[in-house]
Amino acid sequence: MMIKLHEEKMATKRAIWVVFSRSKILVREQDKTVPIGLISDFPFLAAYSDSIHQLPPLNETAHKEMPVFVVDLGSQRFDEPGWERASLRQLLYSEPGAAFSIFGRAWQYVHFIRTHQFCGQCGAKTELVSWEMAVHCHQCQHRSYPRVSPCIIVSIHNRKQILLARGVRHKEANMYSTLAGFVESGEDLEQAVHREVFEEVGVKVKNLQYFGSQPWPFPHSLMIGFIAEYDSGDIKCQENEIDDAQWFDAECLPNIPPRLSIAGKLIEKTLSLIADK
Ligand SMILES: [Zn+2]
Numbered sequence: 656m657m658i659k660l661h662e663e664k665m666a667t668k669r670a671i672w673v674v675f676s677r678s679k680i681l682v683r684e685q686d687k688t689v690p691i692g693l694i695s696d697f698p699f700l701a702a703y704s705d706s707i708h709q710l711p712p713l714n715e716t717a718h719k720e721m722p723v724f725v726v727d728l729g730s731q732r733f734d735e736p737g738w739e740r741a742s743l744r745q746l747l748y749s750e751p752g753a754a755f756s757i758f759g760r761a762w763q764y765v766h767f768i769r770t771h772q773f774c775g776q777c778g779a780k781t782e783l784v785s786w787e788m789a790v791h792c793h794q795c796q797h798r799s800y801p802r803v804s805p806c807i808i809v810s811i812h813n814r815k816q817i818l819l820a821r822g823v824r825h826k827e828a829n830m831y832s833t834l835a836g837f838v839e840s841g842e843d844l845e846q847a848v849h850r851e852v853f854e855e856v857g858v859k860v861k862n863l864q865y866f867g868s869q870p871w872p873f874p875h876s877l878m879i880g881f882i883a884e885y886d887s888g889d890i891k892c893q894e895n896e897i898d899d900a901q902w903f904d905a906e907c908l909p910n911i912p913p914r915l916s917i918a919g920k921l922i923e924k925t926l927s928l929i930a931d932k
Pocket residue numbers: 774775776777778779792793794795796797
């Protein structure tokens with residue numbers, strides 16, 4: 656399953672090393688950055704040369720010039736002086752530029768490999784394809800690719816107010832955000848928006864506008880953002896999902912997600928729209 660990279664190739668290339676240990680990422684204690692350099696700069700990596708994969712490069716990314724090597728230690732502990740582990744979420748928020756295409760992608764790759772060791776069709780052991788992100792079954796020729804799950808995320812406004820909801824899972828953090836949910840099989844994105852909004856807060860929306868998208872590697876979503884206008888109905892929170900939802904004025908907002916996430920960007924854009932009304 657694991658491809659052993661040609662040692663010469665690893666030795667001569669400066670690379671970004673994304674090392675997963677129990678689903679966290681190895682960072683320098685000093686400045687919380689991941690290792691960048693030759694493999695010989697990090698002697699502790701030599702012990703794991705069987706678990707090193709090169710991340711297949713994307714065409715248009717910041718790390719075009721520098722290869723990204725992914726090392727999956729699985730549940731192994733890692734205790735090396737000078738190094739500690741950071742969560743993927745921490746890294747996404749601290750280095751938003753390259754974070755999604757490097758750390759997010761590396762995590763999706765590792766998660767994919769961990770969960771596709773056997774063929775879903777015939778049960779035989781799969782092998783990693785070297786030139787694309789895929790595993791192949793040589794028994795029945797079935798090939799699997801990393802799963803991407805589309806998820807809509809929507810910000811709703813009504814005159815000078817924005818609708819924000821606190822999910823049951825965010826109750827403790829007291830964080831209010833936009834509504835989001837997975838697209839179901841056979842549904843288009845707009846239908847998913849109307850269904851999710853009605854299910855979660857009981858209101859109808861209109862005039863959907865596409866906003867933008869963001870990969871969200873927890874573990875493999877693609878968030879597709881919309882801004883919608885309120886149409887009708889009173890707020891009625893969905894049991895077990897939404898703890899509270901309210902219309903807020905721009906001047907007295909609750910605790911909201913950071914601007915780096917698509918939710919934060921959607922809220923910012925919606926506030927600028929309602930400010931002009
Ligand atoms: Zn098979």
